[in-house]
Amino acid sequence: MDIVEAVSSLNSDIWGVWFLAGAALVFWMQAGFAMVEAGFTRAKNTGNIIMKNLMDFCIGTVMWFVIGASFMLSYTDPTTGEVSRGIWSFIGKPGFAVFTQYASFDFSGFVFNLVFCATTATIVSGAMAERTKFSTYCIYSAIISGIIYPIEAHWTWGGGFLADWGFHDYAGSACIHMVGGICALIGAAMLGPRLGKFSRDKKGKVTAVHGFPGHNIAMGALGVFILWLGWYGFNGAAATDIPTLGSVFLTTTVAPAVATVVAMLFTWIKYGKPDVSMCLNASLAGLVAITAPCDVADCAGAAVIGLVAGLLVIFGVWLLDYKLHVDDPVGAVAVHMMNGIWGTIAVGLFATKAAPGFELAGIGEGLFYGGGLGQLVKQLGGMGIIIVWTVITITIAFLILKKTIGLRVTAEEEIVGLDKLEHGLDSSYAGFAMQYTEEEVEEAIVAGVALPDSETIPVKIAPEIKASSKNVTAHKVVIVTRQNKFEALKNAMNEIGVTGMTVINAMGCGMQKGKDEYYRGAPVKSINLLPKVKVEIVVAKVPVQTVIETAKKALYTGHYGDGKIFVYPVEEVVKVRTGESGYDALQDEE
Numbered sequence: 001m002d003i004v005e006a007v008s009s010l011n012s013d014i015w016g017v018w019f020l021a022g023a024a025l026v027f028w029m030q031a032g033f034a035m036v037e038a039g040f041t042r043a044k045n046t047g048n049i050i051m052k053n054l055m056d057f058c059i060g061t062v063m064w065f066v067i068g069a070s071f072m073l074s075y076t077d078p079t080t081g082e083v084s085r086g087i088w089s090f091i092g093k094p095g096f097a098v099f100t101q102y103a104s105f106d107f108s109g110f111v112f113n114l115v116f117c118a119t120t121a122t123i124v125s126g127a128m129a130e131r132t133k134f135s136t137y138c139i140y141s142a143i144i145s146g147i148i149y150p151i152e153a154h155w156t157w158g159g160g161f162l163a164d165w166g167f168h169d170y171a172g173s174a175c176i177h178m179v180g181g182i183c184a185l186i187g188a189a190m191l192g193p194r195l196g197k198f199s200r201d202k203k204g205k206v207t208a209v210h211g212f213p214g215h216n217i218a219m220g221a222l223g224v225f226i227l228w229l230g231w232y233g234f235n236g237a238a239a240t241d242i243p244t245l246g247s248v249f250l251t252t253t254v255a256p257a258v259a260t261v262v263a264m265l266f267t268w269i270k271y272g273k274p275d276v277s278m279c280l281n282a283s284l285a286g287l288v289a290i291t292a293p294c295d296v297a298d299c300a301g302a303a304v305i306g307l308v309a310g311l312l313v314i315f316g317v318w319l320l321d322y323k324l325h326v327d328d329p330v331g332a333v334a335v336h337m338m339n340g341i342w343g344t345i346a347v348g349l350f351a352t353k354a355a356p357g358f359e360l361a362g363i364g365e366g367l368f369y370g371g372g373l374g375q376l377v378k379q380l381g382g383m384g385i386i387i388v389w390t391v392i393t394i395t396i397a398f399l400i401l402k403k404t405i406g407l408r409v410t411a412e413e414e415i416v417g418l419d420k421l422e423h424g425l426d427s428s429y430a431g432f433a434m435q436y437t438e439e440e441v442e443e444a445i446v447a448g449v450a451l452p453d454s455e456t457i458p459v460k461i462a463p464e465i466k467a468s469s470k471n472v473t474a475h476k477v478v479i480v481t482r483q484n485k486f487e488a489l490k491n492a493m494n495e496i497g498v499t500g501m502t503v504i505n506a507m508g509c510g511m512q513k514g515k516d517e518y519y520r521g522a523p524v525k526s527i528n529l530l531p532k533v534k535v536e537i538v539v540a541k542v543p544v545q546t547v548i549e550t551a552k553k554a555l556y557t558g559h560y561g562d563g564k565i566f567v568y569p570v571e572e573v574v575k576v577r578t579g580e581s582g583y584d585a586l587q588d589e590e
Contacts, residue, residue, distance in 0.1 A: 015240050020108055022237020026115040029230035030057050030122060035223025036284075037126045040214035040277065040330040044417025045130045046428035052125045052134070056141040060118040063146030068117060069110055070095045072150035072158045089161040092154050112237065113153075116176055119234075120149045123180030126330035127188040131195075131414050134422050136401050143397045144183060152179060152386050166375070167382030168351070168363045171235045173292030173343030174383050181337020182387065183394045185326065190398050191407050193327030195414055209321045212329065217276055224280045228256065231287045235294045243356035244295060251294045252287065255306035259286030262310030278314060281331045285313035288336055289343040293350055295357030301350030301368075309339050344383045348376030474540035474570040477547050480508065481555050481563030483533045492554035493537065496546055502536040538570065 034053035038046045060068075071092045098105055121141045128137070153175045155162040169175050199208035214220055235252045239245035263282030267275035289309040290302055297305065316334025320326045328334070351366040352358060358365075363378075365371025401407055409418065419425040481489065486503070493501065508530060539547055548565055555562045 016108065018239075018245075019112060019237055022233035023108075023112040023115050025230045025233025026112075026119065026237070027057075029115075029119060029227050029234065030054075032223045032226030032230060033119075033122045033126070035219050035226060036280075037129055037223075037330050039216040039218070039220025039223060040126070041129050042212065042417070043215040043427070043429065044419055046215075046419060047423050047425040048134065048418035049125070049129060050428070051423060052137055052141075053122055055138060056121040056125065056145070057118040059138055059142050060121055060145035061114060063142050064114045064117055064150075065098050065110075066146070067094065068146045068150040069098065069113065071147070072113060072117075072154045073106075073109065089159065089164065090155070091151050092158055113157075116172060116234075117145050117149050117153075119172075120176050120180045120183075121145050123177065123332055123336050124184045124187055126332040127184035127328040128191055129329045130418065131408055132187075132191060133406060133409055134418070136405055136407050139401060139405075140183075140187070140394075140397055144180075144394070148183070148390060148393045148397075149176075149179060152389050155386070156382070162382045162385065165382065166363055166378045168296070168347050168361055168375070168379070169292045169344060169382075170295045170357070170361070171238065171291045173288060173290075173340045174386055176340075177288045177291065177336040178340030178344065178383070179386065179390050181333050181335070181340055182390045184328070184332045185337055186391065186394050187398055187407075188328050188333070189324075189326050190402060193325070194329070195411060197327045198325055206325050209325075214277065220277065220280055224283050227284060228287065231256075231291075235291055239295070239357070241356070244360070247298075247356045248294045250299060251290050251297050251302035254299055254302040255290035255309065256283045256286030258303050258306030259283065259289070259310035259313070262307050263314060266311065266314055277331075278317070281313050281317070281335055282310045284335045285309040285339045288339040289346065291340075292343040293347040296347065296351040296355045296361050296363065296366075298350075298352050298354050301346075301352065301366075305343065305346045305350065308342060312338050312342055341383065344379055345376070348373075348379040351375060474538055475544040475547075476568040476570055477537045477539060477544065477551075478566040478568070479535045479537070479551055479555075479563055480506065480532055480566075481535075483531050485555050485563070486533045486535070488554045489535060489551060492550050493547070496550050497542050498537055498539060498547060500537070504534040504536075506532045506534045508532045 038049045121144045154160045198206045201207050236248045259282045260279050263279045264274045267278050286306040286309045289305050313334045316338040317331050320328050349366045349368050352369040364375040367376050413421040
């Protein structure tokens with residue numbers, strides 16, 4: 001072997017190693033998706049979300065080596081060397097070469113395409129989070145990984161008809177992100193919103209949209225940084241020369257950076273403060289948008305692509321909430337579907353000969369660089385075909401699942417949390433009590449659901465309280481109830497002439513026994529403390545029974561959690577005035 005052949009062989013080996021390193025970076029993105037989804041949703045579902053992100057890769061891997069890889073990839077006959085491009089350039093030829101011809105198998109290509117396949121399935125998880133059956137998730141994840149993604153990806157990357165036509169999607173704005181986003185939109189729409197997301201009038205019209213803040217924004221931010229790092233492998237792993245790789249890294253940095261700055265400025269101006277979660281979404285939106293044109297765009301083009309992505313993701317979140325009324329907890333549709341579409345179109349607008357990867361791409365220049373409408377038409381046409389395929393196949397899949405095993409968990413499972421009732425996990429944060437918000441408690445009451453270690457089980461009204469001593473001159477009434485009932489209680493007391501009260505924020509739980517669950521085979525039990533308000537009132541002139549009945553009327557719904565009322569007879573009241581503020585403190589002797 002001469003020096004030229006040696007250098008060429010070494011060069012090939014180096015890029016082969018980078019190809020697999022890029023695949024490892026893309027696999028690491030699963031951690032990023034898990035962190036973003038978990039951080040942007042409520043703590044009671046964290047374990048479920050981690051489990052889904054773990055299983056969509058593992059299930060996807062099984063589906064990939066069984067059928068997915070053969071549906072997507074071209075097949076090379078080891079004896080003749082002839083390359084089969086599948087059946088009518090529509091679908092790869094089904095086969096089991098990974099088992100029967102392992103010695104000559106393309107290991108690197110198999111692994112590289114596998115990690116991309118898993119990304120498509122995990123996108124759907126975020127939009128359908130917090131109310132999807134885990135069993136259903138496993139099934140539709142398998143369908144996406146084994147059928148929907150491999151077939152449409154074959155058209156572009158496996159020697160299919162879209163590649164022949166000149167459609168260009170370098171790393172997956174359309175084939176991965178748009179497809180995953182479309183599946184997410186259809187799934188979230190068919191599934192319905194989380195309980196309490198939308199307020200409706202008697203006719204069913206949405207009158208208000210309610211935000212559910214993610215429980216850990218730091219976790220979400222960590223996920224975004226992990227994804228951004230992984231995206232250098234996502235976009236750059238297929239590069240085979242330094243100039244193209246450098247250019248891809250540049251555009252993959254510029255677009256999300258510009259998108260994030262634009263989102264920060266827009267939300268700052270519109271809402272008065274820069275929105276953290278929206279800026280994190282914007283970073284991902286810019287990455288999605290640059291994925292298709294990253295090899296053929298220059299710095300200016302990447303900046304414009306990022307600018308549009310930053311605005312488009314904000315518009316997308318608003319559109320789903322206020323117009324379509326589709327509940328997407330993490331903004332997956334706005335990030336992946338809308339910016340996947342935009343990134344695919346951007347190839348036909350910003351492709352330029354100045355980019356190092358342009359010649360290898362074998363496409364025409366974009367409209368804004370003097371190339372006319374030719375490439376733009378190809379992008380729109382190819383994208384349209386992929387959209388039709390995805391909409392039809394995922395709709396059929398979701399309809400079958402909805403009619404058979406169901407898509408959605410019960411109201412009890414959703415309110416209590418999927419961690420506990422789907423996975424037997426009291427909390428994903430051992431040692432920290434899971435606290436339900438006032439809104440969740442209200443939802444439980446409306447749905448007639450009992451929260452674990454909380455107070456939402458129907459109760460009976462206690463009998464009338466009677467004075468126990470003739471020497472009683474006053475009564476101290478202590479009321480413990482939910483915090484969001486304080487205003488109603490205060491107003492009710494004011495109406496009957498009671499204006500003096502002491503208010504203390506407290507934590508408490510009901511008297512139900514905890515239910516044993518198991519972690520690694522060992523029984524575990526926990527108690528959940530809920531935020532309460534404790535109100536102390538001393539009354540003399542106002543009849544104590546009037547106070548009790550008024551409090552009942554203001555607080556009673558018929559469930560635990562309405563509150564408790566304690567009455568203490570007071571035989572002597574000493575009023576003490578302290579300080580210049582005129583504050584009255586009552587010293588009670590029972």
